[in-house]
Amino acid sequence: MRELRIHGRGGQGSVTAAELIAVAAFEGGVFSQAFPAFGVERRGAPVQAFVRFDDKKIRLRSQVYEPDYIIVQDSTLIKDVNVFQGVKTGGIVIVNTEKKPDYQVPEGVKLITIDATTIALKAIGLPITNTTLMGAFAAATGEIQFSTLENALKHRFPGELATKNIAAAKIAFDTVKGGA
Amino acid sequence: MACKTCELFDSGHRACGGCGAALAARLVTQAAGPESIFVSSTGCMEVFSTPYPETAWKVPWIHSLFENAAAVASGIEAALKKQGRKEKIVIMAGDGATFDIGMISISGAFERGHDFTYICYDNEAYMNTGIQRSGATPYDASTTTSPAGKCSFGNNRPKKDMPAILAAHGAPYVATASIAYPADLMQKVEKAINTPGPCYVQIHAPCCTGWGFEGEQTIAIAKLAIETGLWVNYEMVDGKVTKAKKVVRKPVTEYLKTQKRFRHLFKPKAQDAEIAVIQAIADRNAEKFAIDIKLPPKKE
Amino acid sequence: MMEITEGSHAVAEAVRLCRPQVVSAYPITPQTHIVEALADFVANCQLDAEYITVENELSALSACVGASAAGSRTYSATTSQGLLLMTEVVFNAAGMRLPIVMSIANRAIGAPLSIWNDMQDSISMRDSGWLQFYAEDNQEATDLHFLAYKVAEDTTVQLPAFVCFDGFILSHTYEPIDMISQEQVDQYLPKYNPAEKLDAKDPISFGMYATPDYYTEFRYEMDMAQKRAKEVIAKYGKEFGTMFGRDYSALVEGYQLEDAETAIVAMGSICGTVKDAIDEMRAEGKKVGLLKIRVFRPFPSEEIALALAKVKRVAVLDKNISLGAKGGATAIEVRDAMYGSATTVKGYVLGLGGRDIRKKDIKEIVSLCEKGVGDQFYGLRQELI
Amino acid sequence: MALAVGCRARPGKARDNKTGSWRVFKPIFDHEKCSKCGMCRTLCPEGCIYEDAEGFFDPDYTYCKGCGICATECPKDAITMKQEEK
Secondary structure (H helix, E strand, O other): OEEEEEEEEOOOOHHHHHHHHHHHHHHOOOEEEEEEOOOOOOOOOEEEEEEEEEOOOOOOOOOOOOOOEEEEOOOOHHHHOOOOOOOOOOOEEEEEOOOOOOOOOOOOOEEEEEOHHHHHHHHOOOOOOHHHHHHHHHHHHOOOOHHHHHHHHHHHOOHHHHHHHHHHHHHHHHHHHHHO | OOOOOOOOEOOOOOOOOOOHHHHHHHHHHHHHOOOEEEEEOOOHHHHHHOEOOOOOEOOOEEEOOOOOHHHHHHHHHHHHHHHOOOOEEEEEEEHHHHHHHOHHHHHHHHHHOOOOEEEEEEOOOEOOOOOEOOOOOOOOOOOOOOOEEOOEEOOOOOOOOHHHHHHHOOOOEEEEEEOOOHHHHHHHHHHHHHOOOOEEEEEEOOOHHHHOOOHHHHHHHHHHHHHHOOOOOEEEEOOEEEEEOOEOOOOOHHHHOOOHHHHHHOOOOOOHHHHHHHHHHHHHHHHHHOOEOOOOOOOO | OEEEEEHHHHHHHHHHHOOOOEEEEOOOOOOHHHHHHHHHHHHOOOOOOEEEEOOOHHHHHHHHHHHHHOOOOEEEEEOHHHHHHOHHHHHHHHHOOOOOEEEEEEOOOOOOOOOOOOOHHHHOOOOOOOEEEEOOOHHHHHHHHHHHHHHHOOOOOOOOEEEEEEOOOOOOOEEEEEOOOHHHHHHHOOOOOOOOOOOOOOOOEEOOEOOOOOHHHHHHHHHHHHHHHHHHHHHHHHHHHHHHOOOOOOOEEEEOOOOOOEEEEEOOOHHHHHHHHHHHHHHOOOOEEEEEEOEEEOOOHHHHHHHOOOOOEEEEEEOOOOOOOOOOHHHHHHHHHOOOOOOEEEEEEOOHHHOOOOHHHHHHHHHHHHOOOOOEEOOOOHHHO | OOOOOOOOEOOOHHHHOOHHHHOOEEEEEOOOOOOOOOHHHHHOOOOOEEEOOOOOEEEOOOOOOOOOHHHHHOOOOOEEEEEOOO
16 A cells, blocks of 8 residues: 655645545556544645555545655755654655755655746646646656646646646656656 | 314324414414325424324324424425425424424524424423423413522523524515404415415414413403513515504503413512513504504594 | 545435435534435436425424335434434334434534544434434444345334444445345345335324333334344345345444454444454464454344453453443443353443544554453543543 | 234224223214204224214214313304213
């Protein structure tokens, strides 16, 4: 079983990203499970969402404590929340930032930074980074294919909005692929 | 469809002899007719009419709880709509269920605009549990929870204006009636039933046990309430008063003196100041509804 | 067809397929996604029902009482404070023998206010006369709605039913489920057509009162109906299995129980975590098994006694607490079911108000049970006491 | 008698409760004075006053509780209350 933890702020679409990653993974032929860290957080407050991937039916219901993957939607969170907590050795951390990192990820963990905000602004016209980061996640981990991600976005968003989100995800996907 | 020759509220029920509410049930079921479904709240009428298996109701009838008759009726209305059925829905609830405990469910159901008729048989206190004060209890009435005593003249608040509250909800038809005027009562119930949307009829139904008078006087006392202006029979269509029964008014003492619940206003000594307050309530009613018939001055 | 969807949406879809004519509910976290989805179905002509937007939960269930008595299949959903607010109607609907089905997205009860999961809400209604089904995952959460209507409406039962699933943990989780088709549901669950209803053509009085001469027998009859429901669940649960491949005939279900020395007894979504923990303990050579309770009312006492006959010790997990008694409701009732047996039964109150339960917690409980330590809260933060 | 499911009943059984036994005073109807207005029937809380073939009214004493409303309200004073002989 592999586990993903997404850190974001209320309103940034972390829960939607978790759901869509699970949908794309399931379409790709693995069992998946997505759920939010249930809370009463309002817009702007730190939030988390989780995804599990496995080759067999997932029964585990606890939250994710030792993730294989971490997505940080907003690098300002790194000061407030221990976003890297529990990440497994060999794990991958994806951080949305335009700056060079002034923080350390645990040893043996791969850090990928991407300026998802700029990509999202360009492709969608809004600083909403969740779908962009999904593209980065697909490229970095191989847990989901871009084609299933594309389908999941088409299914969730109407017409042009889907197209824009797919475009944003594609830029991130290619950026990370190219970087790797 | 009304059926004036139908007896849809059966003999053998366990109301007190001379019960105003039982008469109201008879008249309302006749006015509503057999193509109706009745919903009762918990209360004296529910208890005197349905000890298992002896139901007095010859129309389909349901009782669930004290406070939820309007919500139960909402569900029935929805079900009938989906089943394509045409029966009329009539709620029969006492003043405690209507003015007090059922207020939330009534407000919700009226706001949603269900098609039913809500009848409140108003005997002005909780009679089922032993004559406790309700929001419909009139000023200075002595009840077991608003007893007259050395420092009290009984209930210290006037009746809640329930018809106005429901008219404010947008009820298309709101009326008050009295068992003393059965033809008027039945006409109003019929009109309410045939008006689409939530309608309300509040029926004055004296309770010989709770008010303290002999059962044979039930109708006479109901009449006195009208004749003194303490109860006004009126109709409101779309929130506007369209009709009110006019009377040559009598002083309120003629009504108050007939009932033990007001006895403390006369014995051991007449409480003129309190009686004046009640007279003022009647005067305000008379002015508000313009019910006074002005007799021509007597010729010398 | 297998699809991946949120638990609440899967439940709403199952309810839609059951074709209720009247839906009446009041929004409350974490039930909201269910009723929003149903309202959306109605708004888009995907469900031919009246959706009554009542002013509170008491009226939500009251409207169902009226609609059910008038002969319609009805549905509501609630949780926690909402369920408590409708308590009077909960008991009333059962006494009136109206087969309403209501989803409970289980949530803790205040005070202190908590929107998070435990099972105190539905467990507190255990004496109301409602059937109570508990789902381990969203597949069960959906399937049990079909079964619940079928059992509730059976003429030998005629009792309302809760379908309970853990709030957030299941209701807000996306996972794959196999949703049966409308044709299949129609075949399994025929149109509701009660023998008696509010009907001018055949006037009947519903909800009369009973004097002491009758009351006891009415309660006895409800108890008998609960007991008859066991066989009815077995029959229709098997039928579901034959038709759709998932057999729900058993009120309790064993996992690695055959040779187990320690048995965990649990309900709801925690069973999944327990199964994973058991697999790991088995790999370490520990003979641990699980007995999952899927139906809490009628309570499967005999089935539990039989299933646990060979184990040495039992650890009962309760996401509820009967304050002032010996632990949670399940432990108390399992202990009663095991009365006379030499098996040790220990209760563990855990997961209250959303406290997360991990595999390591299950392992810890098993070792506590092996040491004979139990009948306590598990995982108390000692620094706060 | 087996119980009905859910404490329900069809009409008819209320009549098993013969409330005439509650009576202390009994209304005696004088057809000589009666104007056949029917007010007594309309106002009877028991619904136990019936019209005969000639249009006169009489109570069913099986259910009449003897409340006296009919006697009080009769516009022709055609009904008098007499002490019940038991």
